[in-house]
Amino acid sequence: xRTTKIEWTDRTWNPVTGCTKVSDGCINCYAARMANRLCxxxxxxxxxxxxxxxxxxxxxxxxxxxxxxxxxxxSMSDLxxxxxxxxxxxxxFKVMNDNSHHIFQILTKRSHRLCTMNxxxxxxxxxxxxxxxxxxxxTDRIIxxxxxxxxxxxxxxxxxxGSIADADFSDIDWVVVGGESGPGARLMREEWVREIxxxxxxxxxxxxxxxxGGVRKRKNxxxxxxxxxNAMPHMIGDQVISTASx
Numbered sequence: 077x078r079t080t081k082i083e084w085t086d087r088t089w090n091p092v093t094g095c096t097k098v099s100d101g102c103i104n105c106y107a108a109r110m111a112n113r114l115c116x117x118x119x120x121x122x123x124x125x126x127x128x129x130x131x132x133x134x135x136x137x138x139x140x141x142x143x144x145x146x147x148x149x150x151s152m153s154d155l156x157x158x159x160x161x162x163x164x165x166x167x168x169f170k171v172m173n174d175n176s177h178h179i180f181q182i183l184t185k186r187s188h189r190l191c192t193m194n195x196x197x198x199x200x201x202x203x204x205x206x207x208x209x210x211x212x213x214x215t216d217r218i219i220x221x222x223x224x225x226x227x228x229x230x231x232x233x234x235x236x237x238g239s240i241a242d243a244d245f246s247d248i249d250w251v252v253v254g255g256e257s258g259p260g261a262r263l264m265r266e267e268w269v270r271e272i273x274x275x276x277x278x279x280x281x282x283x284x285x286x287x288x289g290g291v292r293k294r295k296n297x298x299x300x301x302x303x304x305x306n307a308m309p310h311m312i313g314d315q316v317i318s319t320a321s322x
Contacts, residue, residue, distance in 0.1 A: 077137045080148065083286050083298070084252055084308065085181055088151040091135050091168055092160055093121060094128040095153050098185050101210035101235050104260050107152045128159040135167055138175045146179045156186040156193070165193065173200045183208060183232050187220035199225045204250075204309075206230040211238030222247050228309050233272060234286060236264045241271040249309040250282040255289025255296075264289060269300060282307035 080088045097105065107126070114122040121131065138147065149155060149172075155165060172180045183206045184190055190205070199205075205226035207217040210233065221229050228249050233240065235256030245251070253272055255264035269285065276283035285305040288296035298304060 077134075077141065077147070080151070082148060082151070083306075084146075084284055085148040086146040087141075088148045089134070089137055089180075090121075090150055090152045091131050091137075092128065092150050092153040092155060092157070092164070093131065094124060094126045095157055096128075099208075099210065099214060100237055101185070101208055101214075104235075104256060104258060104262070106258060109258070111152060128153065128157055130160070130164055132164075132167075135171055138171055138178055138180075141175075141178065144177045144179075146181065149180050149182045154184050154186055155182055156184045156189040158186070158189065162193065162196075166196070169197050169203070172203050173198050176200060176202050178202060179204060181230075182206065185214075185217070187217035191220040191223055194224045197225075199227060201227045204228040204230055206232050206250075206252075208232045208234070209240055209243065210235055212240050212242060213238070215240060215243040218243060218245070218248065230309070235262060235289065236268055236272075237262060239265075239268050239271060241268075241275070245275055245279055245281060248281055250284065250307075251276050252284045252286055254286035255293075257287065257289040257291070257293040259291070261290050261293075273300065273305065282309045284308060 077087050077089045111122050111126040115125040179202050181204045185208045187207045207221045209217055209231050230250035232252045234254035236253055253269055256262050273283050283305050284307055285298055285300045287293050287298045290296045
């Protein structure tokens with residue numbers, strides 16, 4: 077389990093690595109680039125490069141971490157990929173259920189499978205479930221997410237490739253927005269970001285602006301209208317309190 081520079085989490089945990097491209101946001105996949113590099117370096121976890129690979133021996137990692145931590149699950153894959161067996165997904169959920177002192181953040185583009193498996197999964201309060209929504213073409217994923225029993229539901233609009241101003245954000249607790257970075261990075265327009273920020277403010281949804289992205293993402297930074305937006309949802313009992321952006 078590694079510490080990470082991802083602004084909205086503390087560590088990454090990858091019991092699954094590898095994926096396949098399913099939508100526009102996947103075209104310049106950072107994980108595929110990283111897997112290719114790690115494979116070339118001889119890293120045994122990436123001997124299959126970016127083909128879906130299960131790492132059962134890593135299921136025990138969260139038990140060894142005693143300090144409460146925010147953990148992004150499968151930053152190098154998609155837990156709900158069709159090549160990940162149901163039983164392995166159940167095993168990942170059991171680990172998350174057993175480690176209630178950690179927050180686990182799961183992100184998928186395969187919301188249909190998430191929706192199908194929902195009632196067979198144990199949704200403890202420390203599991204945050206999210207879907208990627210890169211443009212209005214993929215707002216159906218929000219509908220699937222809304223139908224789940226996850227206590228905290230969030231959207232990752234990264235890379236944001238178009239307006240999602242018409243999307244229904246009801247029952248969503250958190251929205252993360254970011255521009256694409258790295259080689260071939262595609263444009264993210266300021267008005268698309270402001271639309272989401274204003275929508276979150278109006279509906280009292282926590283809003284987190286991750287980055288403008290681009291080839292030189294550090295230079296472009298993460299200020300929106302001269303302000304950083306770092307809001308995250310908080311749990312009080314079984315109730316989600318979304319710290320809305322101001």
